[in-house]
Amino acid sequence: MKKVGLCILLSVFIVMLAACGGAGANEVSSGTSDEPIVLTMGTKMPENNVESEGVKEFMKLVEEKTDGRLKVDVYFHEQLGTESEQIENVISGAQDIYFETMTYYLPYVKDFNIHSLPFLFKDNEEYQEFLQSDIQKKMEDELIDKVGLRFINTKKNFIRGPYRVLVSTKPVEKLEDIKGLNLRLAESETAIKAWSALGANTTIIPWSETYLALKQGVVDAATSPISTVTSMNFHEVTKHVTVTYEYPQSLVMAMNESKFQSLPEDLQTALVEAANEAGEIGTKYINEETEGVLAELKEADVQVYEVDLSPWQEKMEEVYQDLVQSGFLNEEVLNDIQEWKAQQ
Template sequence: MNFRIILIFFIVLLSCQPDKKATKTIKLAHSLGVTHPVHEAMVYMADLVAEKSDGKLELEIYPSSQLGTEQQCLELLQIGSLGMTKVSAAVMENFSPDLKVLGYPYLFRNDEHRFKVFDGPIGEKLLSGSEKYWLKGLTYFDAGSRSFYTKNTPIESPDDLAGLKIRVMQSPTAIEMVKKFGGSPTPISWGELYTSLQQGVVDGAENNLPSFYSSKHYEVCKFLSMDEHTAIPDILVISTIIWDKLNESEKTWITEAAKEATEFQHKLWKQAEEEALDEVKKAGVQVLYPEKTLFEEKSESMLQALKEKDEHLYELAEQIKNVK
């Protein structure tokens, strides 16, 4: 066991233990920087929990992967050594298989449709699907829409992706999607992506606007194609081991604060998207607005293949698309 693992173990060992500041402290770790709108929403949530509990309950936040990667934080939650974390819904696919559906392209008509799904019965059911793995979803944080960005080739149609190596998350759905569009999907960790783009290991990637900007990938990739193929949310997760130790008042404080923080984060995200778009344009990025139907038509076969492979997931996708 190396020194880093030992250090993390001792830091999180005190999770959900009394301290001088509050009767109970729950540690929340994540991989985002302190300027990210999701981090700001979690700080807002922590303030709300302290206020609602009159100082009896406290959230202690560790940003910037201080306690490990998304996968490592989930593993710490599963043994109750860490209280809460934020992960992409794509990362949660292994713990809640139905979440795979959120990775399918052009599932949502617009932001309003997406939020109705997340706030409704389908969204609630998806959040609860990982509880048998000791992971309880509390809320969805908006992560906007994901689009392609590239170094040398402007993407104006799926045909332009042919032969290009595109970085994707470790998600079978994301890999399949890029293949359908004609690209060559290449899973690479987020922390290694900037260097991989510089060195030509990949020709481009796909992500949301604030991440494209905050990661400084715009310094390398000068073409941004706003095809907005997917809208995969972030999920705030709490260990069921920790959750089950909370009394009803504590659970209510956290649930209410999470809901209020989500509404706050939606506003922050919109501002972050506008700022990111302005800044990357100033940095010389060419922003393209391709005809989305060209990408949508290419991706339709994914849902048809899903119907044959997993009828349950296909029906779930259809239910989502039909939410009014």
């Protein structure tokens, strides 16, 4: 009820402004009066989450860089709705910014599905380089043209995770170790195809039931962001962690394009600068948290493995082709990415 009520209040507020001849959702003043321009931003993460600390830095930086002429009000923990609801809010102009990963924009630009392809990028560094490529820019331009959404953190340097791992009851140090491994997965056709191709026996189990499934021996392993291994207590029932970089994730601030263009140029510049600086700070916080997780794992006698993932990536070719045949994946974009990777 809180979410619905807040959304209604926001809508009423916008209508009242328009009725009074003030600035509407996509129309603002020059920002030179005493009254600041206030942007509404939403995220699904709770306020005490490490990612949210980076968002709070963004709020502060915007106000500092604009001498208070521009402010950002952030609503945490899905107060403005679910992922899809908030994206629709931003498209309509009822909300100005939404903060999440790029996979949620797949309904508007199909090629964003490449951001969830398992083992397409060897590590975060390669993924970061790709995010500045012409291939990525083309997808972002299409998102602006089709639904009027712009990623204002242009460096896309706010990394979630910061990487994914495999937690297991026995060592996984090479591709052969995955054969016959009973693996917990979410209900994802892409992930199931990928891990099956690597030799695992996959079982769909809710995330909240994963710890118990590992403890009872229902499964031997599960995939997870490194940041949640200790908070989920996986280290109590699995003593092996393999770094996989299964699919890197970049958090983006998607803003209503009309609202962005309505801002004075100096405020646009300040907003982008603040978003990029917040991404750097947020990722720093996440990396620091990861160091703490790794220290906990060491104390719990958990072995962490950095392995050669190239044999795993080679196995993905048949998976990608299967996804092309099913219509899920654009073969032209896949070929462009493979060519780009070969040139790096």
